[in-house]
Amino acid sequence: MYVAVKGGERAIDNAHAWLAEERRGDTTIPEMSVGQIREQMALAVNRVMAEGSLYDPDLAALAIKQSRGDLIEAVFLMRAYRTTLPRFGYSEAIETAEMACDRRISATFKDAPGGQVLGPTFDYTHRLLDFKLAADGEVSEAATATPRQEATPHITTFLKGEDIIQDEPQSDAVPGDLTREPMSYPAGRALRLQALARGDEGFTLGLAYSTQRGYGRNHAFVGELRIGKVAVEMEIPELGFAIEIGEVELTECETVNQFTGSKTEPPQFTRGYGLIFGQSERKAISMALVDRALRWEELGEDNLGAIAQDEEFVLSHSDNIQATGFLEHIKLPHYVDFQAELELVRKLRAEAEANLAASEPAQEAAE
Amino acid sequence: MSDYNFAYLDEQTKRMIRRAILKGLAIPGYQVPFASREMPMPYGWGTGGVQVSAATLTPDDTFKVIDQGADDTTNAVSIRKFFERTANVATTEETDKADVIQTRHRIPEAVLREDQILVYQVPIPEPLRFLEPRETETRKMHALEEYGLMHVKLYEDISQHGAISTSYAYPVKVEGRYVMDPSPIPKFDNPKMDMPAIQLFGAGREQRIYAVPPYTKIVSLDFEDYPFEASKADHACDLCAAKDSYLDEVILDDQGNRMFVCSDTDYCRSRRAAGHVGRLGTKNQLEASA
Numbered sequence: 235m236y237v238a239v240k241g242g243e244r245a246i247d248n249a250h251a252w253l254a255e256e257r258r259g260d261t262t263i264p265e266m267s268v269g270q271i272r273e274q275m276a277l278a279v280n281r282v283m284a285e286g287s288l289y290d291p292d293l294a295a296l297a298i299k300q301s302r303g304d305l306i307e308a309v310f311l312m313r314a315y316r317t318t319l320p321r322f323g324y325s326e327a328i329e330t331a332e333m334a335c336d337r338r339i340s341a342t343f344k345d346a347p348g349g350q351v352l353g354p355t356f357d358y359t360h361r362l363l364d365f366k367l368a369a370d371g372e373v374s375e376a377a378t379a380t381p382r383q384e385a386t387p388h389i390t391t392f393l394k395g396e397d398i399i400q401d402e403p404q405s406d407a408v409p410g411d412l413t414r415e416p417m418s419y420p421a422g423r424a425l426r427l428q429a430l431a432r433g434d435e436g437f438t439l440g441l442a443y444s445t446q447r448g449y450g451r452n453h454a455f456v457g458e459l460r461i462g463k464v465a466v467e468m469e470i471p472e473l474g475f476a477i478e479i480g481e482v483e484l485t486e487c488e489t490v491n492q493f494t495g496s497k498t499e500p501p502q503f504t505r506g507y508g509l510i511f512g513q514s515e516r517k518a519i520s521m522a523l524v525d526r527a528l529r530w531e532e533l534g535e536d537n538l539g540a541i542a543q544d545e546e547f548v549l550s551h552s553d554n555i556q557a558t559g560f561l562e563h564i565k566l567p568h569y570v571d572f573q574a575e576l577e578l579v580r581k582l583r584a585e586a587e588a589n590l591a592a593s594e595p596a597q598e599a600a601e
Numbered sequence: 602m603s604d605y606n607f608a609y610l611d612e613q614t615k616r617m618i619r620r621a622i623l624k625g626l627a628i629p630g631y632q633v634p635f636a637s638r639e640m641p642m643p644y645g646w647g648t649g650g651v652q653v654s655a656a657t658l659t660p661d662d663t664f665k666v667i668d669q670g671a672d673d674t675t676n677a678v679s680i681r682k683f684f685e686r687t688a689n690v691a692t693t694e695e696t697d698k699a700d701v702i703q704t705r706h707r708i709p710e711a712v713l714r715e716d717q718i719l720v721y722q723v724p725i726p727e728p729l730r731f732l733e734p735r736e737t738e739t740r741k742m743h744a745l746e747e748y749g750l751m752h753v754k755l756y757e758d759i760s761q762h763g764a765i766s767t768s769y770a771y772p773v774k775v776e777g778r779y780v781m782d783p784s785p786i787p788k789f790d791n792p793k794m795d796m797p798a799i800q801l802f803g804a805g806r807e808q809r810i811y812a813v814p815p816y817t818k819i820v821s822l823d824f825e826d827y828p829f830e831a832s833k834a835d836h837a838c839d840l841c842a843a844k845d846s847y848l849d850e851v852i853l854d855d856q857g858n859r860m861f862v863c864s865d866t867d868y869c870r871s872r873r874a875a876g877h878v879g880r881l882g883t884k885n886q887l888e889a890s891a
Binding site: 242243245246310313314316317318320413414415416417418419420546550555556558560561562563567569570573574575576581582585 | 605606609634636637639640643644645648669670673674675676677678679682705706707724736737762763764766769770785786787788806809832833834847848864
């Protein structure tokens with residue numbers, strides 16, 4: 235008569251074995267290699283590195299393979315691996331002005347020193363399914379040019395001369411690290427940027443879009459969007475100086491936003507900032523818009539009650555690993571609490587029915 | 602899993618967690634922020650409890666994990682396996698034999714001892730969260746011992762439903778100071794919290810640890826004219842005839858037939874082993890289910 239389920243352990247093992255089989259799919263189709271994913275699913279790899287907060291294309295590709303292409307699951311695998319890595323130290327701040335740009339565009343100027351470099355972009359493609367690709371993915375070689383050797387200066391440096399754009403506050407303070415210290419609010423801009431850089435692309439996009447539609451509007455222009463490789467340097471204590479330990483591909487976005495000025499200050503442009511691992515333009519622009527919206531207090535703007543202005547709301551919900559974990563945990567058994575609710579609702583209903591029954595004869599008598 | 606440190610986390614991280622635990626024990630019921638790590642299981646699935654257990658376990662300990670009171674619920678199996686692999690500790694299903702017990706949603710029926718530690722998995726550590734969504738506000742409310750809002754909520758329950766309509770995660774006051782969320786245990790379990798064992802609470806996603814030292818006074822919030830009542834299904838266990846244990850309702854068919862069984866599977870098993878037989882139990886049921 236005892237029907238309650240036993241044997242959870244065997245069920246889990248079997249489920250995992252089935253999952254492994256499903257991951258592999260039809261075995262008559264050749265298996266995908268990690269290298270193929272890294273090279274041909276590069277934007278997925280980039281997203282997994284960005285939200286996984288770990289720059290390692292091979293691991294990200296492996297995570298995508300293991301997760302059957304579920305990118306949030308892949309991000310999760312990266313995070314769980316990253317958390318076990320010892321921290322040897324922190325690199326020097328990277329210098330994005332010295333980026334070797336694959337792409338660099340500005341929407342605020344027709345042209346600027348360094349030029350408008352489109353790079354490998356979907357922007358002007360026609361979104362027509364390319365059926366040829368289904369049969370044959372061979373491509374002809376793209377035209378090349380001699381790379382520019384000189385640095386590409388940031389667009390905002392051209393505005394700074396006129397003092398028409400606000401200077402960013404300088405600080406030598408060591409920025410916080412939300413993976414090492416618990417979050418507390420107000421978090422401050424450095425931690426906000428860290429959280430946004432790791433945050434879910436869709437969530438960040440939605441928030442940024444909401445500011446464009448009037449929920450904390452801040453009139454953003456893409457002052458500059460650049461994608462390319464940047465050297466990472468680290469000071470080695472034994473050497474006493476910094477050496478280059480590698481390079482990372484980054485997407486950086488600086489927005490130029492209007493500012494109407496206040497009683498004490500004349501109107502001036504302000505900035506929003508986005509910086510993301512890999513080629514992740516949508517995310518970088520979104521991050522810059524949300525960063526700018528969150529700066530309302532520092533810039534003396536009104537709190538319009540828009541969610542993109544609400545630091546605590548934005549930062550506590552931007553992490554997709556936290557979000558998906560908590561959301562999906564409601565699949566776990568909750569029957570003990572549900573039992574308590576059952577008892578309560580039954581008791582309340584019984585009382586309500588008893589009250590009703592007690593009041594009915596009185597009503598009849600009154601009629 | 603030999604690539605990982607004992608119990609998965611590195612020693613610095615465990616030290617940081619132990620500091621938070623000690624602070625929690627020094628200020629019972631106070632939510633200590635800690636730099637919760639990303640774990641290989643999802644947030645909301647016990648990462649806080651797992652981190653507390655990882656920082657608490659020693660190689661000689663015996664570990665037990667329950668979810669909904671049972672050792673063989675899927676997530677309990679998964680967490681127990683995790684520590685078998687990463688810490689290589691002995692595990693048990695017997696409450697009596699465990700040094701550290703990690704739990705989700707229940708307190709074991711057996712009275713725990715001074716040399717045992719009960720680790721709770723906590724989803725939302727803040728008892729005031731659903732009254733005030735902002736952490737900045739709720740921290741202030743705790744600092745000022747400003748708990749009026751909670752009493753207003755309980756009062757509104759009574760005026761609306763004639764009873765306090767919180768059946769689990771029922772708020773308690775710890776040693777006359779902090780209002781604390783006991784985690785989503787049914788309120789039936791609240792009175793057990795005044796116990797000889799150490800109680801540790803870990804909320805991974807929310808980055809909080811809190812604790813209740815042994816023999817701490819725990820009071821479930823109520824009113825003089827509406828006193829707290831620990832409730833359960835009004836039945837005896839159909840397998841072991843226990844009248845004092847929390848019961849799960851199991852639907853037997855579509856005719857409305859149900860059975861009630863102990864939610865604490867070890868408690869039920871040990872009673873049946875001792876010869877107690879419930880309405881639907883049989884003398885030789887142990888062999889039958891083995």
